[in-house]
Amino acid sequence: MTDGNRQVVFASRPSGWVGEENFSLHSAAIPEPGPGEMLVRNIYMSVDPYMRGMMVDRPSYAAPLRPGDVLSCRVVGQVVASNNPDYGAGDFVFGMLRWEEYSIAKGDEDLRKVDPDLAPLSWNLGVLGAPGLTAWVGMMELGRPKAGEQVFVSAASGAVGQVAGQLARLRGCRVVGSAGSDDKVAFIRRECGYDDGFNYRRAASFETALASHCPDGIDVYFDNVGGTMLDAVLLQANDHARLIECGMISQYNLQQPDGIHNLALFARKRLTMRGFIVRDHYELLPKYLSDMAAWLKSGEVKYREDMVRGLEQAPAAFIRMLKGENFGKQVVQIADDPTEGS
Amino acid sequence: MTDGNRQVVFASRPSGWVGEENFSLHSAAIPEPGPGEMLVRNIYMSVDPYMRGMMVDRPSYAAPLRPGDVLSCRVVGQVVASNNPDYGAGDFVFGMLRWEEYSIAKGDEDLRKVDPDLAPLSWNLGVLGAPGLTAWVGMMELGRPKAGEQVFVSAASGAVGQVAGQLARLRGCRVVGSAGSDDKVAFIRRECGYDDGFNYRRAASFETALASHCPDGIDVYFDNVGGTMLDAVLLQANDHARLIECGMISQYNLQQPDGIHNLALFARKRLTMRGFIVRDHYELLPKYLSDMAAWLKSGEVKYREDMVRGLEQAPAAFIRMLKGENFGKQVVQIADDPTEGS
Incomplete structure (x- = not known):
């Protein structure tokens, strides 16, 4: 068991502007998937405005973070090892996982398979998500x-x-x-x-x-x-x-x-x-994805991302997004994308 | 033609709180109804919050007042003389008329006949209006x-x-x-x-x-x-x-x-x-009046008015209503009510 899983932890509550001092970078062991679970290598993660609301200690639609928590986020990754019969090693998946290099997925956190031929993997965090x-x-x-x-x-x-x-x-x-x-x-x-x-x-x-x-x-x-x-x-x-x-x-x-x-x-x-x-409206997702995939393919809808590389850059990417310094959907690439250039 | 029609005129635009100095009391001749028109003796008039919006020089859903205008208001009155075949002398009517003792009604200003046996006349300015x-x-x-x-x-x-x-x-x-x-x-x-x-x-x-x-x-x-x-x-x-x-x-x-x-x-x-x-919803009035008249008759709904007497009291009544010093629907009685005590 190596200490090879870098994670971003919520270190302290911001008052006023959130800063990089509110985050800290840790290393942990790469976890072993339990029964029914799988290990996912996270390739792309999303930073979104709603996360700022989770940093406040009051009820929100997302549960408030406590200092010491590894932050959660939407991720597109690839299954490394699976004890879940619905997923196999090599599958690309989307889910609500964490700010880290490897996550355990139980298969119930909005997890779904992603078709790498439909669109760039990272688009599942934006226009197709x-x-x-x-x-x-x-x-x-x-x-x-x-x-x-x-x-x-x-x-x-x-x-x-x-x-x-x-x-x-x-x-x-x-x-x-x-x-x-x-x-x-x-x-x-x-x-x-x-x-x-x-x-x-x-x-x-x-x-x-x-x-x-x-x-x-x-x-x-x-x-x-x-x-x-x-x-x-x-x-x-x-x-x-x-x-x-x-x-x-x-x-x-x-x-x-x-x-x-x-x-x-x-x-x-x-x-x-x-x-x-x-x-409240996730039941509309399949209809939406079907329409939007067609518009993207025909070129009727354009989509722009702002990609930053490296898990350690996630706090800065989150803050610059809140400041409006990103240009397009802010995404953080955590690991090599095996579909890239293919 | 006597000079016997007292009127309240919008004298000047308020800035901040409206005051009695923004109104003035005038006397004019009692007008003669033209073809299709009738002369109405105004018995009760309503002062309402929306009137404050008409005193500002900007677009509103009611046209802005100009200094010198006789103010408009909802009135319950009695027809004195009629050149309109649909109305006869003695009829009680409701309409958007003016802050004055006698108004000319054309029959098209939301005018409708009022049944004096259904409820007190003044209630047509409130719970039945x-x-x-x-x-x-x-x-x-x-x-x-x-x-x-x-x-x-x-x-x-x-x-x-x-x-x-x-x-x-x-x-x-x-x-x-x-x-x-x-x-x-x-x-x-x-x-x-x-x-x-x-x-x-x-x-x-x-x-x-x-x-x-x-x-x-x-x-x-x-x-x-x-x-x-x-x-x-x-x-x-x-x-x-x-x-x-x-x-x-x-x-x-x-x-x-x-x-x-x-x-x-x-x-x-x-x-x-x-x-x-x-x-925007006047088409619902007949249904509403039917339901509400029944609730008032059965006592399931109660209604309270704050009645002030005298046209010259209308500006003060309007201002005290805006200040919340009225207790119940603010109405001004302008003339004797022949149905009162009946």
């Missing part, structure tokens, strides 16, 4: 945009935003996005087919930016950021607009969240705001 | 409380709140209300059958008051006040709670509305917030 389904549920099931309607997406080049905007475009809407750099705005316009976009970091005010880029108002807002952008959207919203609350990444590291001042417009404009979490 | 239908639409059509659910109503003794809470009680919910005096809390508990209530003016904090009075959380919030009470409700809301935005009376006279800080709970708790205005 929970972030993609999140975009689908929020935009199509809750936002329900109609052809010709005005749609605005914040964090529009992110894991969820880039998919959400393209779904609205396929529906025949006029789609506008905000993102944190000129390059990201160029990406959503040129690659993702957004009709317009702006760099929120260079906007004199969100109100004037929205008035200028959404001159016909906003019928559906896919909110990934919350805060003052949401307040500005309320001003620009059309009557009967739907505000889909997917996330509020601008708020997660603030000690005191921004105050939202324009909610008095709710009655007058007959607004609807709906929050959701993707876990 | 727009405020009652507002409560019905918000609670039953949008909030959709299920038996056994936890319902919280703010401004719970007001024109809308007292009806909203009783509708939820009839549905089999546990109903809690907040109001601005101990007498009002006693009224909603003893008369309206609320299960619990509290005087928000004496609450150390809204958060602790809600934690204490709504120990099983909140599934439906019927919001009449907005502001910091809404922020506290977000903390106490159960998963999948519905927040019905009927009005935000605590905010209408503020130069800078309160900041709401707890919207990040929207996704995690899968909340839905819906704003509405009753005008």
